[in-house]
Amino acid sequence: MKPRTLFEKIWDHHVIYEEAGKPSLLYIDLHLVHEVTSPQAFEGLRLAGRKVRRPDLTFATMDHNVPTADRFNITDPISRTQMETLTTNCKDFDVPLADLNSPDQGIVHVIGPELGLTHPGKTIVCGDSHTSTHGAFGALAFGIGTSEVEHVLATQCLQQSKPKTMEVRVNGPLPLGVSAKDLILAIIAKFGTDFATGYVLEYTGEAIRNLSMEERMTVCNMSIEAGARAGLIAPDETTFTYLQGRRHVPQGEAFDQAVATWKELQSDEGATYDTYVEIEATEIEPQVTWGTSPGMGTGINSLVPNPDSYANATDQTSVRNALAYMGLTAGTPMTDITIDRVFIGSCTNGRIEDLRKAAAVAKGRKVSPIVHAMVVPGSQAVKERAEAEGLHHIFTEAGFEWRESGCSMCLAMNPDILSPGERCASTSNRNFEGRQGRDGRTHLVSPEMAVAAAVAGKFVDVREWLKEPVSM
Amino acid sequence: MEPFVTLTGVAAPLDRANIDTDAIIPKQFLKRIERTGFGQFLFYEWRFTIEGDKIDSFILHQPQYEDASILLARNNFGCGSSREHAPWALLDFGFRCIIAPSFADIFYNNCFKNGILPIRLSEEQVDELFKRTESTPGYQLTVDLERQVVEDNQGLSYSFEVDEYRRYCLLNGLDDIGITLQQEDKIAAYEAARATK
Known part of the structure; x- marks a missing residue:
């Protein structure tokens, strides 16, 4: 078999249907939902008499409008309406929701990994451009608009044209006192805010391997600021250790089996990217x-x-x-x-x-x-x-x-x-x-x-x- | 969705690069739960002062661009947040076509879901359109999606590329969900195969 990149492995595994000259139909494993980009999508389902196909693969929280000082005192009536609308929609369509009363509530891209909903190899979408965060686990994760939110709610699929791939090679270790945030800011400063438009990035190299799971999330989070469709980091022991024991991660023997599968999520020796860039980590300063x-x-x-x-x-x-x-x-x-x-x-x-x-x-x-x-x-x-x-x-x-x-x-x-x-x-x-x-x-x-x-x-x-x- | 076949209209030149979706529709207007009525908030912070007074010098407030239906801009248009409120606001304001050297992915995709045609032309071609718009009062362009050309009445004609399938959907105003649900049996078969693994 032809050597494949990590992206190609995930893509191939999720294509339901392909036809020349048309976008592929891609299966979505996890759909995260928040209050700002979902109301019009649920309304669209209602108008068309459609249901949420897989509420079990959908998870909602409220984060954008939440006051952080006195969180239950939402003085802006429009913010309150938006949050109440999410509650109603989740109830009507059986979607699990971490609302303000839930100990699980938080920013959607923080709680996905935290709860163990994010796994290597999954396809993950959310009506939010920073969905690229989840790529840190070796998941293909990207932001979508509200029409696509409705599409995923109704069909659990997306019509997607296959993006191109780019390797972002980070050579050498990051100097002491230089963080993952500095690394991604330096990458964007060097190559620009649209160098990755149309591409899925895979970050590789010594500096990336040395990053903790949360640092990897910081890097992948800002892939969208480079214009990328998504950012990926191949899973390794750092990933598996982070995931073990989390609520939505398989436990015991099932975990070992999952890890065995996840270990295959590496770009093969000899696999080629459409293009690549590289940067010297040792030269980066805060x-x-x-x-x-x-x-x-x-x-x-x-x-x-x-x-x-x-x-x-x-x-x-x-x-x-x-x-x-x-x-x-x-x-x-x-x-x-x-x-x-x-x-x-x-x-x-x-x-x-x-x-x-x-x-x-x-x-x-x-x-x-x-x-x-x-x-x-x-x-x-x-x-x-x-x-x-x-x-x-x-x-x-x-x-x-x-x-x-x-x-x-x-x-x-x-x-x-x-x-x-x-x-x-x-x-x-x-x-x-x-x-x-x-x-x-x-x-x-x-x-x-x-x-x-x-x-x-x-x-x-x-x-x-x-x-x-x-x-x- | 309203089909897009041809469009003739005034082109408004918004001479900036990296116009982000926060600029197109600022966050304070994302709290509505409807799809409609966002046009009044388009480019709000460029169109209105903090006190809410109209900024007459802003390009879209100049009388010759009041009825513009085509927007000209520079590279990386629509970068940043995935908010579909951005194309909703542009459409509601009256724009059905945006011409720029490049677009951010999510925004580009969102346009097609709402009957807006985003057209990529080269930097030189966009430059030429800026020049003509700024020097010719009432300058109009005709966009023909069937033939994939942008033309004016002075003999200018630029052809543009667009994904064949997206073109087909836009020409016919097709709803994606309906199309996907025609493959329902394949989705169910995929789910069944995954469940047994």
């Missing part, structure tokens, strides 16, 4: 974005770029617009940029390891008096775990607010929102104009860099702090 697109980022020890240094007119205009929006001057050292707000959380960096790393930097330090900083766990389970470890005390003693789980300020569909002109160091995934609030200014960073910025009141190279212990 990243900070300076613009209004995730690719507009640089190392902490660099300067805000000059628009005239770009080759083509479209890029020059984009950079000029971005600097005007961000209130930045070309040539300013990144370490001279002062901030007003810090947000630690989101489906990119709201997991327990992120909070542990953030707490390690925050311990014994104080948030600058000019900064308003908050930590928002990605799920109720992450919150519970963090509290069991005492992380919340470290954060609150340092002056961070400690919140309930939800999407929070990543997209500000809830009360967590920037005021016009406010500048935020954010561990989320998008620095688009207005993303965190109209005229708000977002700089994407890792959790460690966010804490350091909160303490210093400006961006600093957190590696300097990792060298010396805090004087208490």
